[in-house]
Amino acid sequence: MGSLLSACGINVKEKKVEEERHLRANDREFNLLFKYANNAIKTSKYNVFTFLPLNLFEQFQRLANAYFVFLLILQLIPQISSLSWFTTVVPLLLVLSITLAKDLSDDITRHKNDKHVNNRKVEVLIDGELKSEKWMNVQVGDIVKLENNEFVTADLLLLSSSEPLNLIYIETAELDGLVSKHVNVNINLFICEVRCEPPNNRLDKFTGTLTVRGETFALDNERILLRGCTLRNTEWCFGLVVFGGPDTKLIQNSGKSIFKRTSIDRLMNVLVIFIFGFLAFLCTILSIGNAIWEYQEGNSFITFLPRADGANASLSAFLTFWSYVIILNTVVPISLYVSVEILRLGNSYFIDWDCKMYHVKSNTPAQARTTTLNEELGQIKYIFSDKTGTLTQNIMTFNRCSINGKSYGKSSKSCHRKTEKVDFSWNSLADPKFCFHDHKLVEAVKLGSPEVQAFFRLLALCHTVMPEEKTEELFYQAQSPDEGALVTAARNFGFVFRSRTPETISLVEMGMPTTYELLAVLDFNNVRKRMSVIVRSPEGKLTLYCKGADTIIYERLHPSSSKLMEVTTEHLNEYAGEGLRTLALAYKNLDEDEFEKWKERHHEASTTLEDREAKLDTIYEEIEKDLLLLGASAVEDKLQDGVPQTIEQLAKADIKIWVLTGDKQETAENIGYSCNMLREEMKEIFIVAANTAEEKSRLLGKKSQVVEDEKVDGEYGLVINGHSLVREIDMHLELLRTACMCQTVICCRVTPLQKAQVVELVKKHKKAVTLAIGDGANDVSMVKTAHIGVGISGQEGMQAVLSSDFSFAQFRYLQRLLLVHGRWSYLRMCKFLRYFFYKNFTFTFVHFWYGFFCGFSAQTVYDEWFITLYNLVYAALPVIGLSLFDQDVNDRWSFQYPQLYAPGQLNQYFSKMAFARILLHSCYSSLVLFFIPWAAMCDTVRDDGKDIADYQSFALLAQTCLLIAVSVQMGLDTYYWTAVNQFFLWGSLSVYFAVTFTMYSNGMYLIFTSSFPFTGEQAKAVPPPPPRKFPRRRISTRRSGYAFSHAHGYGDLVTSGRFLRIPVKSRPALFHHTDTPVADSTPQTYRTIFEEAQSP
Secondary structure, three states: OOHHHHHHHOOOOOOOOOOOEEEEEOOOHHHHHHHHOOOOOOOOOOOOOOOOHHHHHHHHOOOHHHHHHHHHHHOOOOOOOOOOOOOOOOHHHHHHHHEEEEEEEEHHHHHHHHHHHOOEEEEEEEEOOEEEHHHHOOOOOOOEEOOOOOOOOEEEEEEEEEEHHHHEEEOOOOOOOOOEEEOOOOOOOOOOOEEOOOOOOOOOOOOOOOOOOOOOEEOOOEEEEEOOOOEEEOOOEEEEEOOOOOHHHHHHOOOOOOOOHHHHHHHHHHHHHHHHHHHHHHHHHHHHHHHHHHHHHHHHOOOOOOOOOOHHHHHHHHHHHHHHHHHHHHHHHOOOHHHHHHHHHHHHHHHHHHHOEEEOOOEEEEOOOOOHHHHHHHHHHEEEEEOOOEEEEEEEEEEEEOOOOOOOOOOOOHHHHHHHOOOOOOOOOOOOOOOOOOHHHHHHOOOHHHHHHHOOOOHHHOOOEEEEEEOOOOEEEOOHHHHHHHHHHEEEEEEEEEEEEOOEEEEEEEEEEEEEEEEEEEEOOOOOEEEEEEOOOOOOOEEEEEEOHHHHHHOOOOOOHHHHHHHHHHHHHHHHOOOOEEEEEEEOOOOOOHHHHHHHHHHEEEEEOOOOHHHHHHHHHHOOOOOOEEEEEEEEEEEEHHHHHHHHHHOOOEEEEEOOOOOOOHHHHHHHOOOOOOOOOOOOOEEOOOOOHHHHHHEEEEOOOOOOOOOOOOOOEEEEEHHOOOOOHHHHHHHHHHHHHHEEEEEEOHHHHHHHHHHHHHHOOOOOOOOOOEHHHHHHHHHHOOOEEEEEEEEEEHHHHOOOOOEEEOOOOOOOOOOOHHHHHHHHHHHHHHHHHHEEEEHHHHHHHHHHOOOOOOOOOOOOHHHHHHHHEEEEEEEHHHHHHOOOOOOOHHOOOOOHHHHHHOOOOHHHHHHHHHHHHHHHHHHHHHHHHHHHOOOOOOOOOOOOOHHHHHHHHHHHOOOOOOOHHHHHHOOOOOOHHHHHHHHHHHHHHHHHHHHOOOOHHOOOOOOOOOOOHHHHHHHOOOOOOOOOOOOOOOHHHHHHOOOOOOHHHHHHOOOOOOOOOOOOOOOOOOOOOOOOOOOOOOHHHHHHHHOO
């Protein structure tokens, strides 16, 4: 039984939470004891047996679908069934079938992908021999061999490779989009034991220990090859499987992302609940009317329509209530959600196919990664943007530097054409693409200035760049563009980084090869904001080199550097004012004994499995103090094309832009001016640079608990630093109140966590739609937090893109995404919803008015086939065409008048008030569509005096008027006519008239007599009897709800032999005929069928 449940995807036993992973290399018997997951993956949701029940179960969780199943059950009860079963089954089956087909197609694709991946082959070391195995059969603890250009099978601990010193090259594009990453180890033993962290989704973190022959080594992320990578430029390598299949970090990161709903989705859910209540209200009115009618008039029809035993007015009203629930079911939009998904999918394809958002240089098209948020793009009020790589190109060039209190380099605002470039021909290893315009720095290097040489030596040693030589040319592979720019600068000024091993770094210093022993790397992270290396020079001198954010470095300087720090700070402010990215550089000479003691503590912290990062940070702090300042570097990151124009356009659309960056305040301000976010014509720009909550309170003023939109006179800007983003909620609200009055807000010196907190603050306290745009891993939390996340595929990898809802290559495409696609999507969705509710309410209200003329008997005003096909055929495709192709103005006018974007921000096109107006409009339309046909046909006769008005004729006229009216209404609402719109509209009307002609023909009646009772042939089936005088009685053509519950029409009652009296109403003669009862003015009376048969 357990295996059967497992096969159906049901977990019988809850899996024990894994706290630590323990494995032995090449020992399957030992590793199987822990029941680790094998390397097979399963991304599919269903199998052959579970697809139908599970998918239907998921679909019936939707309120509308469950409601229609409830209706179907009601229709199976004869006492209240007022419509044939197919009027509910056909729409329900169509909606379910569309969703089933979509889900089936998606799951088949997932099954194929799973099968393709699981059946890949890899060589596994089994019993001392390499054997070919499928990926799905690889187990934790196996040793696998990979060859060049092969995918990494699982998360592996690298043991050995074909490259010298066991270096390998891997491409991690499927994980983070980076071009290449390099892992190095010095382990060449296949007999080992590993203890490490349990499976998790952190791509940048791994904690573990390796035990070989009693000796323990620390394992970190640099020793791990992750599944999804590709081996490059390496002949072969061996790895130990640590995590397999669903436990790998790649699959762990493939979990469900945050589900985002649009504001229209949330409003639709509220409206659907209201519609259910409104339906109950209508049914209650009609059932009360039925009770009153039965009480007052029902007794007059007992002979005509006999009641069952125990039936009374109360029971009739109760049954009528449920009968009207069935009849008025069209007010509940069963096809609404399916139609909305189709529209969103179509508008997503328009974004994918937009050639004007295609970046030729990088061959990157725009991509709608989520198909459920399109209309939200037309309602954006706040944009939160990263700076580096989002507004800028993230292509760094070394521009200026400050060394020992002296500034070098030319201002970026200077005209470099008038300044001669520095000639680096004296350096045979210089990069020919590197440009610099200050000859004094080259002279200082050549003269052997110790401070200048120490400056560039630090740049050449303190980094994680990997060198690569191709066709006798030296290339650098850097994970960070600014790091690559600094190493390239050191290369051109005579300190060339040539190669590295796990223990050494080789340089060419002013033409002399030099090798430094690498003793420790104190790596960079977003919390530390600095990086350090400890090296031993060929002379045996121990030195710590450190580079990082100036505020972080200044806190750790020796007091002797205070004067130099003041001068360097002036230079840094000057560089930041030019929009340059700055770093401070410092060093420290270490004592051998002091270092050995620190090294022991470092080894102990690095081999622990609990809180390793925190303990290492504490160890790093111990040695990164009393530093001596060397100077500062400044690299330039130019703006992307079209950024100022894009920001200007978005500002005209009343979209407020907040820039969240980790750069210095001066750098952020300069970029703000460059991007036209901060402008000289602004009334005032506030600077909030508080370091404590008290200072911030003084700067912001009085606290407030209410965040409301306030109108201000003029435009304002706000620049605030990370220290001012305090935790207290009351200060957050005051910050938000102040910031929301500003057109532009720049938050500088903020961490990735603070970026997400700022976005969450606006989401929580402002009724506005937010968008976050970024390009790097530090933007992921911000992108996920906002209502809409946009990723830019830039130089920092694909982490932001993988977490985003929409992606493209350049920031300038954002204005087209919002002002064109977003506005069109919002307009189309609102038009669709307005028209959808209008046609359904109008259809339903006609039924409601008809109830007052049929004795509240739950009689339908339309024929059943029209009810079935109305929303599926006649009124379906035209509204789809309208909602896919309509546009009020073209894209050129959308750009020229960005103010057209404002209605979406204010929810003017669809809201609760708009819904109320639709309700009133539908009520008015239904009154016209019912009473005009009713008045036109009431008491109408032919020229021979016979009645024209009958149920069939009135139903045909009413439904034809309805369909033409709603079609005309849609045509009046259409701004942009296309061939598709024309085809759908006229085609639907043509189908209606073709179906109507077929359904109402005599031929259909003769073929399907029981299904088509109301046709021209019915009159021939029971010819009218000759008139006979009887006492006058009250004449009524109404039927009670109780009688209606037994039959659809009069045919069955006529042929059953029950006491049916055929009413014939007397009418005045229009023409004088002597051969008709009408000419004689003979009163028309009732006769039973039996009486007519017995008459002579």
